[in-house]
Amino acid sequence: MSDVNTASPALPASRNLHRFANPGRFLRLSGRILPPVALIGLALTVAGLVWGLFFSPADWQQHDAVRIMYVHVPAAWLASFGYASLAIASIASLVWRHPLADLAAVEIGPVGAAFTALCLATGSLWGKPMWGAWWVWDARMTSVLVLFFLYLGHIALVRAFDDQQRGYRAGAILALVGVVNLPIIKYSVDWWNTLHQPASITLTGAPTMAPSMLWPLLLVAVGGMFGFAALVTARTRAAVMERRIRALTLAQVRAQA
Amino acid sequence: MTRKNRRLMLVGGVVLGLGTATVLLFQAFRSTGELFVVPSKIAANAPKGDRAFRLGGMVEAGSLQHLQEGTKPAVEFRVSDGIASVEVKFVGILPDLFREGQGVVTLGKLRPDGTFAAQEVLAKHDENYMPGDMADELKRTGWKPENGAPPAAALWNAAKVGG
Amino acid sequence: MTHLPFILAAYGLSIVVVGWLCVDAILRTRRARATLDRIDPRAQR
Structure with a gap:
């Protein structure tokens, strides 16, 4: 072990990172952490949703429609959180040429797009009975729609090249350019007047929401984070195995030729 | 292909x-x-001429009047941003959240007499969420929804203790 | 206006979409694992 370390003293950081690039090691390690992460995610999400749907109080003016919040807000957080993780994977892919980061970025795309679509759809279902409109072109809703298009663009772009490496690179550049949209989404409700209300939960101030509504919301949100991580990990594991299958099949074909 | x-x-x-x-x-x-123009900025920011735009603000307390236009329900109310206010007339069905003291975004045209003819009224929710019994408690201790947003959530427990 | 259809639609849609993501991930992993076990001699551990 010390031999390996002294062999390339100039690259300790990348060496560390690339330890996880070993597919066998990744499969073993992720196979061990995936079940607990998925279970925690499922348990927290189900608990939060049941709490929110049946036990949390109705809002004084929205009545029971406020319960849509327990799916809409976590979906919205996951949409942005997922895009941030896509950007981090893209940096790892561009800077360190990390093969697992390439695969993870490809797998984050569809999951993030699904949660963004959920955010838009549940928002629409909430907006119609409360505001009186399915959709309004205000800064918050438009910027989230742009996030959805960014995910779709990434999904298409990473699959658009015969040379996979070029697809990874193009997707990573798109993902990083799109990061500018994240602060726009977050602050759209403060920078411009919108139909969408400002944030109830901020890092700096006290939440403007009763604790009996805040707790189920946080449960679903944290459970969703675990669930998102579990989904992406499971898909990346499958992608690692699929890549190995492709390589083995190719080697077999070559050996027979 | x-x-x-x-x-x-x-x-x-x-x-x-x-x-x-x-x-x-x-x-x-x-x-x-910006999605809408507030009453005090109409002169500066609203489109000139006979063009529709969105007017936003708070429904002024005590200004709401229910009328009848033929067989259809109609309403008149004043939309205010605390500096200026505009009379709005609307024929049609209001969203559930519409009330005095609520934020609204209306789409329509300004008429020569200075009133606003709305063809669409949307209710704007604020960032406060609270259970019904908490709202009742706050109303008992003097909060009037038509005058604006409830006190900060951090103070609700104090209100409960006080009430 | 009754809100129940909107609430049910929002929850139903969320469960369907997330459930589909989960099923897809599980099936994809199983398929890859089965193929790999069949063709990869090193997988015979």
Whole structure:
């Protein structure tokens, strides 16, 4: 072990990172952490949703429609959180040429797009009975729609090249350019007047929401984070195995030729 | 279809998608991205001439009047931003959240007499969420929804203790 | 206006979409694992 370390003293950081690039090691390690992460995610999400749907109080003016919040807000957080993780994977892919980061970025795309679509759809279902409109072109809703298009663009772009490496690179550049949209989404409700209300939960101030509504919301949100991580990990594991299958099949074909 | 063609279509799709996204972005954020104009800024920010725009603000307490226009329900109310207010007339069904003291965004045209003829009224929710019994408790201790937002959530427990 | 259909639609849609993501991930992993076990001699551990 010390031999390996002294062999390339100039690259300790990348060496560390690339330890996880070993597919066998990744499969073993992720196979061990995936079940607990998925279970925690499922348990927290189900608990939060049941709490929110049946036990949390109705809002004084929205009545029971406020319960849509327990799916809409976590979906919205996951949409942005997922895009941030896509950007981090893209940096790892561009800077360190990390093969697992390439695969993870490809797998984050569809999951993030699904949660963004959920955010838009549940928002629409909430907006119609409360505001009186399915959709309004205000800064918050438009910027989230742009996030959805960014995910779709990434999904298409990473699959658009015969040379996979070029697809990874193009997707990573798109993902990083799109990061500018994240602060726009977050602050759209403060920078411009919108139909969408400002944030109830901020890092700096006290939440403007009763604790009996805040707790189920946080449960679903944290459970969703675990669930998102579990989904992406499971898909990346499958992608690692699929890549190995492709390589083995190719080697077999070559050996027979 | 050849692989090259498929690739071309995919890249074309991406360019088209991103182009649409950018256009939508600038479309929505043109005139600095505001969704509506508040009453005190009508002179400065509302479109000139006979063009529809969105007027936003708070429904002034005590200004709501239910009327009848033929067989249809109609309402008149004043939309205020605390500095100026505008008389709004609307024929149609109001959203559930509409009430005095609520934020609204209305789409319509300004008439020569200075009133606003709305063809659509949307209710704006604020960032406060609270259970019904908490609202009752706050109303008992003097909060009037038609005058504006409830006290900060951090104070609710104090109100409960006090009430 | 009754809100129940909107609430049910929002929850139903969320469960369907997330459930589909989960099923897809599980099936994809199983398929890859089965193929790999069949063709990869090193997988015989």
